Amino acid sequence: MREKRLFLSPPFVGEAERAAVEAAFESNYVAPCGPMVDNFEELMVEVTGLPYTLALSSATAGLHLLYQELGVERGSVVVAPTLTFVASVAPAVQLGAEVVFVDSDPQTWMLDPALTSEALKELRAVGRHVAAVVAVDLYGQCCDYDELEKVCATYNVPLIIDAAEALGATYRGKAAGAAGVAAVYSFNGNKIITTSGGGVLASRNSELIKRGRHLSQQAREAVVWYEHTELGYNYRMSNIVAAIGVAQLARLEEFVARRREVFSWYRERLSGCSMIEWMPEAEYGVASRWLSVAQIGGELGQMTVSGRPGTIVERVWQALEAVNIESRPVWKPMHLQPVFAEAQIYGGGVAEELFLRGLCLPSGAAVSVSDVDEICEIVIREIGR
Numbered sequence: 001m002r003e004k005r006l007f008l009s010p011p012f013v014g015e016a017e018r019a020a021v022e023a024a025f026e027s028n029y030v031a032p033c034g035p036m037v038d039n040f041e042e043l044m045v046e047v048t049g050l051p052y053t054l055a056l057s058s059a060t061a062g063l064h065l066l067y068q069e070l071g072v073e074r075g076s077v078v079v080a081p082t083l084t085f086v087a088s089v090a091p092a093v094q095l096g097a098e099v100v101f102v103d104s105d106p107q108t109w110m111l112d113p114a115l116t117s118e119a120l121k122e123l124r125a126v127g128r129h130v131a132a133v134v135a136v137d138l139y140g141q142c143c144d145y146d147e148l149e150k151v152c153a154t155y156n157v158p159l160i161i162d163a164a165e166a167l168g169a170t171y172r173g174k175a176a177g178a179a180g181v182a183a184v185y186s187f188n189g190n191k192i193i194t195t196s197g198g199g200v201l202a203s204r205n206s207e208l209i210k211r212g213r214h215l216s217q218q219a220r221e222a223v224v225w226y227e228h229t230e231l232g233y234n235y236r237m238s239n240i241v242a243a244i245g246v247a248q249l250a251r252l253e254e255f256v257a258r259r260r261e262v263f264s265w266y267r268e269r270l271s272g273c274s275m276i277e278w279m280p281e282a283e284y285g286v287a288s289r290w291l292s293v294a295q296i297g298g299e300l301g302q303m304t305v306s307g308r309p310g311t312i313v314e315r316v317w318q319a320l321e322a323v324n325i326e327s328r329p330v331w332k333p334m335h336l337q338p339v340f341a342e343a344q345i346y347g348g349g350v351a352e353e354l355f356l357r358g359l360c361l362p363s364g365a366a367v368s369v370s371d372v373d374e375i376c377e378i379v380i381r382e383i384g385r
């Protein structure tokens with residue numbers, strides 16, 4: 001049993017981040033604006049290839065602004081993958097919209113373009129207004145942007161990319177998120193690059209970012225006194241937080257290489273394990289392997305789709321927990337969540353199986369070869385070769 005817990009995706013910060021925070025202190029911009037925020041936004045332009053970026057307090061805030069700008073409201077629908085984290089859709093529901101869920105493509109685990117097309121066709125046929133499709137780049141892999149853009153163009157629906165988990169991944173040579181009308185990125189503590197907490201909204205559309213910036217600053221009008229013609233939010237990123245991000249972004253390539261390396265250690269050590277199947281890397285891109293995610297085959301024991309993952313996954317996860325190592329089931333699909341009990345779902349079986357069989361293993365620059373050795377020994381002990 002380790003004294004110090006091995007987390008699933010711990011932050012990896014050091015002297016460079018400390019120095020950047022000190023520089024922010026020195027400048028006395030201990031505020032939700034300042035040179036580090038500007039610098040962070042410029043660096044995100046370089047990293048994403050998207051010319052307009054807006055630093056925010058979280059990716060969830062970015063999605064909220066984006067949904068509002070796209071007219072997501074009562075009476076409208078947002079189409080989203082069922083296999084995701086709730087933050088992808090919560091702001092749309094909070095704006096009054098209905099979410100219609102779509103299953104994953106079994107080849108990539110990402111939003112299925114053919115099923116998305118079917119959903120859009122049927123929703124149009126019954127006269128529903130679809131305000132947006134949100135595609136989620138899960139676990140450091142991009143969705144099939146070209147296919148989803150085609151589908152969305154056919155039905156004239158804006159495509160947005162929730163790239164919260166995918167900074168550093170690529171799609172046909174383009175950066176994760178460089179598709180559709182806009183993308184969000186997360187810098188939460190467990191992400192590949194962290195600012196402790198934060199997000200960026202990025203787009204090719206300058207107006208969209210300009211308006212997002214306005215709304216993120218309490219929609220204050222550009223006059224000396226406080227003048228408001230509408231209501232906004234306090235969603236800006238702090239200059240101190242941005243300083244951490246500036247130092248971290250300089251290491252993005254190194255971090256992607258390291259996450260891919262950690263994944264290769266797992267794959268090598270568990271290569272003889274017939275029960276293990278890794279998250280496929282789609283032919284159209286390079287995944288960052290933000291998390292190393294496996295599906296564990298074999299008998300599922302009592303399948304309790306609505307409640308919890310399969311018993312095999314649970315056994316491994318508890319064995320790791322017993323030695324103070326964190327692992328997690330794959331996202332529980334949204335259509336199985338009590339809060340979405342009434343939601344419409346297209347397909348669903350792929351995501352359900354991934355939830356029952358999927359396990360996320362510790363990943364990141366803080367994970368060592370000996371950590372992976374120990375984890376793999378436990379996995380083999382629990383499920384055999």
Ligand SMILES: Cc1ncc(COP(=O)(O)O)c(C=O)c1O
Pocket residue numbers: 057058059060061084085087088136162164165185186187188198199
């Ligand atoms: C797919 C996905 N979307 C959105 C978010 C929300 O990001 P944030 O925590 O920055 O609001 C996360 C993770 O936190 C996520 O994994």
